[in-house]
Amino acid sequence: MAIPIDARKRWFLVAIGGIIAFAALVLVFWPSVRSDRVGIEGPINSSQLDSAKRAVREFFGPDMPLERVRLAGSTPNSGQAVRISVVTHAGDLTVSWPTGEVVSGRLGVPASANVATPLSDEDALEAGTEFARLHFPWALNGSEPKIHPVGGGGDNSRIVEWRSRKGGILLPMRLDVIVAGDRQVSSFAARHVDMPVLPGPVLSAESAYSLALVGHPGMKIGSSELISKVDDSGVGHIYWLMSLVAADVPNEPYAGATGVGDGRPANMVAIIDAVNGSVVDSSKLAEFSG
Structure with a gap:
């Protein structure tokens, strides 16, 4: 039986209204869906993505979104450790996989911070030690800190580095933290290696x-x-x-x-x-x- 003309009009208007409502929802939610998909570069699994998110929460807070995530050094038989590169608008991090440890980062401190206020070695050591205690407490065990200027041109930042030695042998652990003139940490590099069993005897x-x-x-x-x-x-x-x-x-x-x-x-x-x-x-x- 044919549908009366008025009923057809009502059906048509309801259908159009549903399409418009669906389109509105797509417009609202599409940017977030799109950015998530475009931001992931390469074959990253869910565990690696979770590690990237944990690292971002630790260094940038729980509300910081990821802009881009990709794998580096993961080519089969490349001899390189797998690294997860994570980019946010506040800075970027590199995460070692599968340990999930953060091995380097730039924390988005503006360049003006390096020249704003003179920074003493004592202030740099205090700020760097606070950062290390929060994120890399293992680096403070049995190590010795050294402080050096980063560069010239009015740059007041300092690099604080922690190294350990055993019997005069430099061990593979390391932590380098760059502290800007306003006592903010601008970047870091870390290598967490447990004390190895060393061979001997050693050549003079x-x-x-x-x-x-x-x-x-x-x-x-x-x-x-x-x-x-x-x-x-x-x-x-x-x-x-x-x-x-x-x-x-x-x-x-x-x-x-x-x-x-x-x-x-x-x-x-x-x-x-x-x-x-x-x-x-x-x-x-x-x-x-x-």
Whole structure:
């Protein structure tokens, strides 16, 4: 049976009204749905996304939205640890996966904060220690802080760094915190590594010195550092890092000196396994200084 004309009109108006109401809801909620989907770059699973959200809550508060999340260093067989890069309008963070630990961040402190007020080493240490106690308490256990200016040009910020040593060997843990002139932390980098079991015995500095100079006539040792490194299997290793400089560089004392040598800026760096004496390819230096 045919629908009367008045009934058809009423049905048509109801249908149009429903479409308009649905369109209004889409317009209201579409921006948030769209930003969530566009902000996720790459194959991120729900656990990784949860880690990113937890990190943002810890450093920026519970109401800070994520703008972009992506994976870095996750290519199969790349040899790199997986990192989750998280961006917000207040700053960005890098999260290690699967540990979920935050390893670096920029906290969106304006550049003007670096020149607003002179910052003493004591103030920088106090602000940096408060930040470390809140976010990285492990870095304060058995470590020694050092404070350095960040740069020139009227920049009053300071870097506070924590390092640990065992028997003169630099351990792989680290925390670097940059404190701006107004005592706000502007950025940080952290490496949480438990105390490794270290091998021995260790080559003397003089033995490593001789090995480092093999094949490098006309060079001498500028500075050296005995460091430890933990490989992907969790095994600890010890290395001598030695900077090589031209032999005709004067031997005046230099402020950057550590270990043997005079601490001159390096022309090249030699890496010596401090247990078996093997020379490590210097192209891998970033793995030892990162």
